[in-house]
Amino acid sequence: MTTSPGTKICTHFGTCGGCNYLDIDYTKELRKKEQTIKELFKTYRHLEFRTIVPSPSPEYYRHKIQLPFGRRNIANKTLLTLGLFNKESTFVLDQTECQIQDPGLTEIALAVKQWARREGLLPYNEKSRRGMMKYLVARKSFSTGEIILGIVTAKEDLPHAKDASKRLHTAIQNRIGKTGKFGKIVGIIQNINTKHTTMALGREEHLLWGRPYIHEHFGKHKFRVGLSTFLQVNPIQTPSLYNLVLDEIEPESRVIDAYSGIGTISFWISGNCKEVMGIEENPNSHKTALESVKYNKVHNVRFRKGRVAEVLPTLFGKNYDTLVLDPPRTGLGVEVAETILGMGFKKIVYVSCDPMSLREDTNLLARQYFLNSVQPVDMFPRTDHVETVAVFRNKNLT
Numbered sequence: 001m002t003t004s005p006g007t008k009i010c011t012h013f014g015t016c017g018g019c020n021y022l023d024i025d026y027t028k029e030l031r032k033k034e035q036t037i038k039e040l041f042k043t044y045r046h047l048e049f050r051t052i053v054p055s056p057s058p059e060y061y062r063h064k065i066q067l068p069f070g071r072r073n074i075a076n077k078t079l080l081t082l083g084l085f086n087k088e089s090t091f092v093l094d095q096t097e098c099q100i101q102d103p104g105l106t107e108i109a110l111a112v113k114q115w116a117r118r119e120g121l122l123p124y125n126e127k128s129r130r131g132m133m134k135y136l137v138a139r140k141s142f143s144t145g146e147i148i149l150g151i152v153t154a155k156e157d158l159p160h161a162k163d164a165s166k167r168l169h170t171a172i173q174n175r176i177g178k179t180g181k182f183g184k185i186v187g188i189i190q191n192i193n194t195k196h197t198t199m200a201l202g203r204e205e206h207l208l209w210g211r212p213y214i215h216e217h218f219g220k221h222k223f224r225v226g227l228s229t230f231l232q233v234n235p236i237q238t239p240s241l242y243n244l245v246l247d248e249i250e251p252e253s254r255v256i257d258a259y260s261g262i263g264t265i266s267f268w269i270s271g272n273c274k275e276v277m278g279i280e281e282n283p284n285s286h287k288t289a290l291e292s293v294k295y296n297k298v299h300n301v302r303f304r305k306g307r308v309a310e311v312l313p314t315l316f317g318k319n320y321d322t323l324v325l326d327p328p329r330t331g332l333g334v335e336v337a338e339t340i341l342g343m344g345f346k347k348i349v350y351v352s353c354d355p356m357s358l359r360e361d362t363n364l365l366a367r368q369y370f371l372n373s374v375q376p377v378d379m380f381p382r383t384d385h386v387e388t389v390a391v392f393r394n395k396n397l398t
């Protein structure tokens with residue numbers, strides 16, 4: 001079996017919970033993903049299945065990492081590890097390489113692990129609730145190469161925080177060098193998460209060095225992105241995804257962009273719209289979206305903060321004709337679907353990162369909307385995940 005020309009299979013493949021398809025040719029992987037979507041939606045009549053959009057790069061595309069710290073016996077020594085969980089989620093791998101992460105982020109992860117070992121820091125243990133180090137979260141801008149990283153700790157008092165963070169900065173600089181080949185570190189943050197939860201990030205942040213955001217560009221729009229806001233992890237493929245949404249927006253449309261994050265889709269489609277209203281619950285994402293309105297001098301985009309289930313009904317009767325949806329993996333659920341059915345949008349463009357919840361939501365919307373097309377987009381090469389853009393039309397308005 002072959003992968004893309006020149007690709008060697010990662011040492012962790014088979015054990016690591018990250019990749020599923022490193023051992024097959026990328027074209028074969030794409031056909032498998034297309035088949036999954038076709039199979040799931042085969043009972044929908046008159047549906048147009050579009051060909052999957054391949055990622056421009058099936059390797060090194062992830063520009064955000066969220067890696068847990070763990071502990072392993074390596075060469076008869078118990079050592080702190082940093083990497084993804086194994087497939088069975090029973091231990092954290094000692095990551096030495098990764099073929100889907102941006103190489104700069106892999107270098108950062110290696111530097112952080114060496115630093116934590118030298119400092120004698122202990123990984124947090126969920127059972128005993130002892131230890132300090134929970135996660136490394138890092139994000140790199142595709143357009144500027146800027147990198148921020150967050151060390152997530154279980155307690156506030158990182159031992160000798162000031163000196164330890166200086167040593168961390170030096171360790172990272174030494175690892176990634178000054179040529180810019182791996183990117184440029186602009187901020188180091190301590191994020192404190194005292195809760196026993198599956199969420200990586202806590203609410204409290206201390207800036208240890210630099211600034212807490214990177215500059216990222218999408219098309220002609222610029223954003224300042226922090227650690228805790230959502231951003232597509234494959235920025236190389238994101239323009240293709242957003243263009244598929246834009247293609248469905250008729251000129252002078254009045255659009256609601258629900259689950260808008262920092263507003264990247266809202267800004268992307270704004271040139272074709274009379275008005276766009278984004279809805280987002282994460283306060284940091286909402287704040288970033290508002291700042292971006294000023295920063296980019298865009299006058300037809302607005303944002304409301306809150307849960308879609310609560311904000312959407314307040315926009316009833318305000319003449320929005322098109323709804324863009326980009327929910328988390330759980331999808332819309334009954335309450336939001338019922339609200340949508342009561343609002344009479346002409347068209348719905350649904351960006352989904354989970355085909356199963358997309359199918360459930362399609363059934364919920366079926367009373368008033370027929371599914372016109374599904375277009376798979378490969379945002380997550382080498383993994384099982386596949387993104388889909390689905391277009392729905394109102395049965396009463398076509």
Ligand SMILES: C[S@@+](CC[C@H](N)C(=O)[O-])C[C@H]1O[C@@H](n2cnc3c(N)ncnc32)[C@H](O)[C@@H]1O
Pocket residue numbers: 230231232259260261262263264265279280281282285306307308309326327328353
């Ligand atoms: C898949 S992301 C999409 C973001 C954006 N469209 C983009 O392309 O970057 C989903 C977003 O929905 C937000 N979210 C999740 N549940 C929500 C809810 N019930 N109401 C409003 N926003 C929600 C998340 O914070 C996240 O920013």
